[in-house]
Amino acid sequence: MPEKLKNNRAIAMLDAAADGGYGVLGIVSYNLETIVAAVRAAERKRSPIQILLFPWAIHYANGLLVNLAADACRSASVPITLHMDHAQEEDIIVKAADMQTQGQNSFDSIMIDMSHYEKEENLAKTKKLVAHCHARGIATEAEPGRIEGGEDGVKDTAELEGLLTTPEEAQEFIDTGIDFLAPAFGNVHGNYYGVKNIKLDYPRLDSIHRKAKGQVRIVLHGTNEFPPDILQKCIKSGVTRINVNKLVLHKYNAYVEENTGKVPLTELMEKGTQLIQGLIEEHMDIIGSTGKA
Template sequence: MEWKKQNKTYQILTAAEKGGYGVVAPIAYNIEGIIGMVAAAEAKSSPLIIQMFPWALTFSNGLLVHAAAQAARDASVPIAVHLDHAQDEALIKRAADLPFDSIMVDMSHYEMDENLRKTRELVEYCNERRITTEAEPGRIEGGEDGIADTADLEGKLTTAEQVESFVATGIDFLAPAFGNVHGEYGSRGPVLEYERLEAIRIATGGRVRIALHGTNDFPEDVMKRCIKGGVSKVNVNKLILDDYLQHLKKNASTMSLTVLLEEGVKEVQRMMEWQMDVCGSTGKA
């Protein structure tokens, strides 16, 4: 579809795949996060994808989405706004009328045939509104704040054979399960099947971009290896939030509110800039 070439998420990730780098896609929970993320992108001359969980729609009645979209429009670097792990069909249709560039149509809590059927229908609905889409073949194990619906379900690794079925639904971005999990990895750390990721990349044939989920506590070398293996979109949550949350816990009782917020933005920006360096997007805007 010709319109996709004008879609911000599509443009950003197409350039990333061609350039061999990853684009950081952090979860925004508040205005401070959005400000810090954009400041990092401009300081590093890096593209950025601001993500939100469906919680942001219900919590703020869409106001946070509009704030992120305005920040993206005003920025001096390419920034897209993405809805992550949208699992409710009615909410996806509501989100499609908000200023999102892309939506993750996550039907992974259904069995495969139903996952594919619902994904195909919702992709068509989003495409009619010029919104690009992401989906999850298999099922990434675990749960985070905002995606707890799948926390109690068994993880299912993505197979190369499933890729063809999902590409056929019309999606633009694929989020495979290859040992990555939502939430914590524990003392063992992430144990990823890089050969599976390579088989998935080959199976896509360049038709879709690959999104990496479940990066909590990823060491730099693991992140870089995933990007070298074909990942273009790098979801981060804890990696850029931890120091911000520690700052709030440590200083909330002693700092004035305005200073607390301003210093919090600096923590988000600092961690974001680090991840942009790790993912190789610095200087790529």
């Protein structure tokens, strides 16, 4: 491990999860309500978490939302780290890596997502950007293969063929120096339109984990609609961080759609925050991180 990464909080958090056999939620956050809900849930359940922002957050608020999230992470009474997820442009990765909040790196980790390029160019760009992040003490993540679909704030890859990760390809990306690996094994971004349509290749995930063990940590994308048993099975197959979006936001989304303009804005925000917090706490119990902070 590079010297500058020895105190990286995101790496330490996922190392502890791997050693303890539990998962850590990576909570996709678009607004104040989600960030507040995540911190409250983590402190109430004494659970580590990672807050995830997309590059949209930098474009939208010129760093203000990043500063808010970074300060929330640093001031919490339990370990919380800030991750830039699906950074798909070189300039935004460099900008995120160079951002500072109160004299510290704003981000603990950054996903270098070059999966929209062909593999050789993906590998070359990933290696260069990993070096840039590591020089600043920031952990990195990459996606071997290509996970299909899209989410709010992420470039949709629907026009590109999904490519499942092989153990050999995983090693090629590990060799770029990354710290976290996000494999494609049947998981997709967005909706599955029913649990019956979730078709995960667990033997493939197991083989990737065997290849990655002792080198990098496995993280899981594309969890919309995943029931508890699937989440727990993924953890047994080596997953450490579980990215969640609609899995913890669906009640909030429905409430806001139903009540916007009907109740005071402050009530809308407070009730919405409570709905997100409740689902986060529920999933902390499911993936075993409760009490691990």
